[in-house]
Amino acid sequence: MAMQDLIKLIQDSPRVAVFTGAGVSTLCGIPDFRGANGMYRDPNAARMFEIDLFDADPAFFYRHADTLVYGNSETRPGPVHLAVKRLQDVGKCQGVITQNIDGLHERAGSDPVYAVHGSAAFHHCRSCGKMKTFEEIVAIRAQAKDGVPRCSCGGVFKPDITFFGEMLPEAAFYGAMRLAQSVDLMLALGSSLTVSPANSIPPLTVHRGGKLVIVNAQPTDYDSMAEETFTDLQEFADAILANF
Ligand SMILES: [Zn+2]
Structure with a gap:
């Protein structure tokens, strides 16, 4: 299948959803967790999302979170975020499911976005x-000597990112499952599809008789289930923006 055939498949599919992983954000300069330059190569960063460690030493998280989370306030949505938004604007995408915590689909204007690993938006x-927005937390941190945003009650603010040892955000996860089961075509973009249980979502479309197309730089375990696979996310984004 050529990219032009994928465009035709999208045009011919009444209901389409998108599932995204770190690959769509590395195009914006945000480090991947597990890739060649993945954050998990830094042994300290690997522990930053452990909830027990957060409660014992929140300064550890906030010291390490600037690259991935709080340094992102100036990061702009990349080509895939914009392509997905375009598909939504022309009525060709019913919703976005993302494993990413960077909030870039939301910043691109996509709606609905099911952030199955949570996000730092709140x-x-x-x-x-008590709840604070990302922007409020950035302002509070700027005033805090140790970079830890504290509440007026003395407690510590934690981003609504799902840490290891925490429950997945139920509403987002079930919303994502319902969406995947309701579409004719699922586009899995920039995800290695290795992280469970999120990786169980795209196959739901196939189980209901729909089609799965994977665009990822490396092969995935679900390639055999896919109608077709592509490797170049930039080419995908360019093709979408040129045709829709
Ligand atoms: Zn409080």
Whole structure:
């Protein structure tokens, strides 16, 4: 299948959804967790999303979070985020499911976005539950000596990113499953499809008789289930923006 055939497949599919992983954000300069330059090569960064460590030493998280989370306030959506938004604008994408925590689909204007690993768009106080936006937290941190944003109650604000040891965000996860089961075509973009249980979502479309197309730089375990696979996300984004 050539890229032009994929364009035709999208045009011919009444309902389409998108599932994205780190590959769509590395195009914007955000480090991948597991890739060649993945953050997990830094042994300290590998522990930053452990909830027990966050509660014991929140400064550890906030020291390491600037590259991945808080340094991103100036990062702009990349070509895939914009291509997905275009598909939504022309009525060819019913929703976005993302494993990414960087909020870039939201910043591109996509809606709905099911962030199955949570996001830093909102933070909650670990003690009283008070909520703050990303922008409010950035302002609070700028005033905090140790970079840890604290609530007026004395508690610590934690981003609504799903940490290891925490439950997945139920509403986002079930919303994503319902979407995957309801579409004729699922486009899995920039995900190695190795992280469970999120990687169980794209196959739901196939189980319901729909088609799966994977665009990822490396092969995935689900390639045999896919109608077709492509490797070049930039080429995909260019083709979408040129045809829709
Ligand atoms: Zn509080």
